[in-house]
Amino acid sequence: MDTMDIMDNSKLTLGIQIHGADLSRWPEPLAEQARAWLRKNEGARHILAEAQAFEALLDQAPGHRPSPALRRAVAEIPLRHPPETATPRLPFFLASLLRGALSAAFVLLVGITAGWLSAGQDADTAPSQPVTILAAPSAQAAAEPSVEGAELEALMQLAFADELQAELEP
Amino acid sequence: MQRETESELMQRVAAGDTRAYRTLSDHFLDKIVAHGARLLGDPAEAEEVAQETFLRLWQGAARWRPEARLSTWLFKVAQRLCIDRLRRRREVGPDAIDRQEAGDRPSALLMRKQLAERVSQALLALPERQRAAISLAHYEGMTNPEVAEVLEISVEAVESLLARARRSLRSSLSKYYSQE
Numbered sequence: 001m002d003t004m005d006i007m008d009n010s011k012l013t014l015g016i017q018i019h020g021a022d023l024s025r026w027p028e029p030l031a032e033q034a035r036a037w038l039r040k041n042e043g044a045r046h047i048l049a050e051a052q053a054f055e056a057l058l059d060q061a062p063g064h065r066p067s068p069a070l071r072r073a074v075a076e077i078p079l080r081h082p083p084e085t086a087t088p089r090l091p092f093f094l095a096s097l098l099r100g101a102l103s104a105a106f107v108l109l110v111g112i113t114a115g116w117l118s119a120g121q122d123a124d125t126a127p128s129q130p131v132t133i134l135a136a137p138s139a140q141a142a143a144e145p146s147v148e149g150a151e152l153e154a155l156m157q158l159a160f161a162d163e164l165q166a167e168l169e170p
Numbered sequence: 171m172q173r174e175t176e177s178e179l180m181q182r183v184a185a186g187d188t189r190a191y192r193t194l195s196d197h198f199l200d201k202i203v204a205h206g207a208r209l210l211g212d213p214a215e216a217e218e219v220a221q222e223t224f225l226r227l228w229q230g231a232a233r234w235r236p237e238a239r240l241s242t243w244l245f246k247v248a249q250r251l252c253i254d255r256l257r258r259r260r261e262v263g264p265d266a267i268d269r270q271e272a273g274d275r276p277s278a279l280l281m282r283k284q285l286a287e288r289v290s291q292a293l294l295a296l297p298e299r300q301r302a303a304i305s306l307a308h309y310e311g312m313t314n315p316e317v318a319e320v321l322e323i324s325v326e327a328v329e330s331l332l333a334r335a336r337r338s339l340r341s342s343l344s345k346y347y348s349q350e
Contacts, residue, residue: 017333020308050347054340057347058308060282061289063204064213066220070203074195074224078188081228 007037012044021051171197176240184231191231195224198241201310202248208305209252211294219251245310245320249302256298285346292342300335307332 012034019026023034038044066074182190202223206216226247234240293301299321306317307328314332318325340347 014333017336018329019314019332025313053347054336054343055308057285057343058289058304058339061286061293063309064207064216066199066203067213067217070217070220071199073221074199075192077195077221077225077228078186078191081225083186 007033009041009043009047012037012047016048016051021048021055171241177234177236180231180234180236180240183228184234191228194227194240198244199224201241202244205245205302205305205310206248206252208290208293208309209249209298209302210255211290215255216252219248219255222251223248239316239319242312242316242319245306245312246322249320252302253298288346289343292339295342296335296338300331300338303328303331304335304339 015026015030015034019030023031026034034044038048176194179190179194183194199220203213203216203220206219207213210216210219223244227244293304296304302321303317306312306320307314312320314325314328317332318328321328321331
């Protein structure tokens with residue numbers, strides 16, 4: 001309700017209910033209409049005076065003020081909740097490159113380790129194992145003949161997942 | 171507080187500047203507590219809400235968007251915290267009014283105190299959204315669009331809440347302010 005074609009006492013009352021008795025807080029076109037009406041109509045002036053008395057009554061209950069204990073507690077928030085040390089964050093594309101490089105390095109390391117551990121068990125298949133691992137690490141893990149190599153791979157994948165997660169966290 | 175000043179202070183708070191934080195908390199603490207007390211009818215709970223609000227200010231400063239107005243953001247946080255608490259408990263009824271009015275020849279100070287209590291009880295008797303709207307608009311001096319932003323409703327809805335709240339309050343407090 002920003003403008004009214006014709007102001008009267010019922011519209012003045014409605015305006016007071018919506019915007020309050022302080023005409024400076026009304027939308028200006030409506031406030032101007034109200035002021036013009038108030039100049040002409042004594043009943044309107046009585047309506048406004050009663051509304052102002054009502055709002056003065058509301059002001060008798062300004063509300064609870066903060067206790068000294070609360071003021072102290074709020075002031076101490078930074079001490080009790082120190083900001084975390086910010087770790088420099090890489091731009092997204094650099095982070096992606098880093099993840100790719102780390103993935104490749106991890107797979108290579110697992111492959112070499114698994115190949116080395118398996119070298120003593122099966123000399124005929126050992127030379128092809130590093131290539132197979134690089135091509136399909138999860139499939140290789142399932143077919144890994146060496147128990148020690150599979151356990152090692154699982155452990156390193158778990159550790160690496162934690163590292164990646166830490167890198168990605170804000 | 172000017173919006174540019176708010177933005178500068180929030181950037182400093184985000185950088186861990188405790189003095190900037192104190193400036194903001196000193197400026198807004200009274201208003202947040204008063205609004206919470208009007209909404210909850212319990213000063214102790216209002217203080218808990220205020221403390222939580224300023225903790226979120228401190229911890230959330232890094233995510234602050236300069237186009238937002240800090241006062242409306244703070245009141246919005248406090249409002250949500252108050253609503254959560256109200257939903258978890260029964261609202262205070264108006265029974266205390268009759269007990270407050272007992273006694274003969276109270277002093278002027280006591281009468282003022284009783285009047286304040288009467289007004290507080292009348293506010294508490296309002297539905298919570300009307301209470302919130304009148305608290306923000308009348309006591310905190312917010313414009314209707316600002317109240318709409320805090321309460322996350324339309325301006326038209328705010329106007330309706332305010333009109334109903336003022337009518338209810340005038341009805342329950344008429345004998346205390348009537349000029350006839």
